[in-house]
Amino acid sequence: MAESAVQILIMSIEFMLNHPGYVIGGVRHEISKVKLELESIGSFIKDAEKCKSQNEGVSVWVVQVRDIAFEAEDVIDEFSYHVDSMKKGGFGGCLAGVFYFPKVMWLRYKTALELKRIRGEIKDIAKRSKRYDLSHMEASSTVGSNSHNSSSCVQNIGESSLFIKNDEIVGIDHVRDSLLSSLEGQEAHRIVISVVGMGGSGKSTLVAKAYTTLTVRQNFDCCAWVSVPQNSTIEDLLKKLISEFLDGEEDMIPKNLMSMDYRQLVEILVKFLHKKRYVVVFDDVWNNNFWRQIGVALPDDKNRSRIIITTRNEDIAAFPYGPGGTQVFRSEPLADDYAWTLFCNKAFSSQPNCQCPPELEKIGRALVKTCEGLPLAIVALGGLMGSKDRSELKWREVHDCLSWHISNNKLLDEVKNVMLMSFNDLPYYLKNCFLYCCRFPMGEWIGAGRLIRMWMAEGFLEENRSLNPEEVGKIYLKELVSRNLFQVIKHQSFIRPKLCKLHDLMWELARSISERENFLSIFSEEELEKEEIRARRLSVHNVDGGLKMSVDLTRVRSFSMFSFKKESKCLLDDLLPRFRLLRVLELDDAKVDSLPYELGKLFNLRYLSLSGTGIKELPASVNRLRNLQTLDIRRTEVNVLPEGITELHNLRHLLAYGKEMGAEHFEYVRGVQVLGKLWKLKNLQVLNRVEANADIARKIRKMTKLRRIELTNVKEEYMKNICSSIDKLKFLHHLLVMTVDATAVLKLDDLSETPFILRKVTLVGKMCKVPRWFSSMLNVMHLHLHWSQLPEDQDPIRCISELPSLEHLVLVNAYTSKKQLIFESGFQKLEDLHISCLSELEEIVFLEGVMPKLVRLHIYNCPQLKEVPQGLEYLTNLKLMNLKAASSELVDSIRGKGSSIRSKVGRIPSIKHYYETGGIHVYARLS
8 A cells, every 4th residue: 555655745745836726835846856756766656566575674665655645744744834824814824924023934954954854765665676576576575465365266166166056056046047047048149248246256166057057068169167366378278278178188288288378279279179069168357458369269159169268357347258148147145045045055064954053143143244245255254154162252252353363264265366456456546445435334335426535635536638527536436336346226327336345345345454454444433532543544433422532633634534323423523623723524323513714724624524413514714625525514504604605616526505495395496605706716616515606606607617517596587697697607417496485486498409419407397488499409318397387288298308418307396287298209218207295186097008117106196096007008118106195085996906907007016105104204115
């Protein structure tokens, strides 16, 4: 992680040197010299990181590099902090400048001396690197390195799958049969079949069970299983292929095979495989660069040859491997019942029927749950528990100290090695992003946008001339997802992750690495009182009472608190003054009612989240947070933002809305007032739920970087200016406009057309007619119409049915007196349809051919709807139908098992009816 610390510091220095607003006068020259020294040492760091585990001297050297980078960052930030604290504006600022001049000169002198000392230490560290001859060590010690041992261990695990008995495997029969069908299919072209999943998910076992079947052996002329280590060469793989194909025919293997070059090896394989039907498994592929060179050695003679690739990377699985195409199978986690069976088979193998004693079942199932269906982890954990005394006390000790066991228990080495390889394969910038996720409690789903904003604040996202940091963050997140390091819930419409989290065992691995590298530490309240905090990032979990920390916090750059107890209280008056160099402050859902004035002294703060707290107002000193990029005050009591908010010129994300009500209420969202000149925030990209006024309506066109804008309290006289402003916002992809009340008319006819990249449109308010620009929403995926109250002759259905990208449609009180809602045609990509608050609606009709991809149908608060929608049988992909406050006739018709209606809805996997009883919201399953 020394490489990460150095690179982040170099990026930070470059940013400071390129932005004149940063107060580094008088020390700029020394800062530039430190940057040059760090760059010169960078070439050694990568080699050192790879081989530090097998040489204590190199390990110490790496720690020294990391610590000196941290020290340099502290010195530079301390200087900026002190200079910033002396700054004042106006005439008072001039007098203060005269008064503080000697102090500033002393600070410059002192900081220059410190930077010179640090530069000298960096030079000494560089000299010591020559003493270890790192490049030579990397080349000469590969065979004995831990990395090689981990790779060998993983290779052995994969190849051992070939010898596992069928009765030792559970839960994969269905996928194995599908895989066999692909192997035995009639497609003449050579087909590449990819099996993808996270490390330890059972990919190799799944493939081995298909590969070793008698039918495969009988139907193919020859077969080969080749493990693909991370450091393997193409020549190595070709030699393995030849040896596998000629297994048992040693006399045909060339005696000089090991000395042959690439061309000779390819010639042997092409000649041998000519007109043969073959099957090849490439197990655990880490990149697809090998395919261009190895693919030519595997001829496509159109005789139904097959190649199987197992990989942890989605991009490798989906790679176009040739004219036969690629078929992708996913190795999914085991279902709970299968996971429990597999665990018992290992933990209680000596017991009759592998039966778990009743007194151990509860804690045993809790242990299995931490594996989240990962077969390798379940087997390893089962073996570990099988070696323990069968007492609840001993088993609970393992459960409570699982992180320690993953790092130190030899019986879990296989799991650690498999997961560690995925981490080690990451470039340094993705390692930071991956480790950062363990700051959140284990098992917690994290919003993708929230995570990217925090990465940006921490400085993890590299500068790119053609991409803004948010776009770089999306690329990083996509790569982590494609490597199967994150579990994700994708947005219902947008093809991107919405929520993500680490697998529990990955979380444990990330935590152990973070603690060891002083990257991030997780503390409980008790630990804070006795531990020295050395990490740069601090996350506090499970705080019960008052949060008191007597330790030094000046080195901490990031602080999060996750409190699950109502009585917890965060004492910010004591805390904030000691966090003066903080970059990230996250207090989501903490019991905080007010913020001290000292908040404004956190000049280094990039990310401030107060979401879900009891904060009612922001202190006036917030205007001093000149580096702030994200301000999140969602679900708070803040109704008005101070005028000084418009002085935060680096602000990019302003997330501000109150506690939401149900969508059936007109005021289901609430914006906040901004007293100052909002349009001065030229870098703002996300403006979330702000009350409009005449000036905002007229001048938001100056905020040309806006990508998301949500305006509430919009009066009719503002409409024309808002339309004119939207026409100027060419990067806009998310738009919400809400009138001042349910009677005000939403007049947006002056909008010529929607921005080309617009993805989501939410209109809340009365509409007298369908806007003419509706047909121009060619890229809109989400369309929400709330309280439109359109007259009978103004139906937008026909207009929007042909929108080519629409995937999510919400109609809430969209009509005044609609009795019949007919969907005749179109909606070819629609996946989600929400119909709500149509008090007179009696009938919904779907004609054949409409909405072929509809997955979810929601019908809320339509009391006159007595029958299920006609044409449900045409919605062949419908998986979920939710009803809320439905008529008793409709509910009874669905529930009746013998009714004709039942045959229409019986194939829908999930039907739920939500209703309120005794002030409590409950639901009943009707499927």
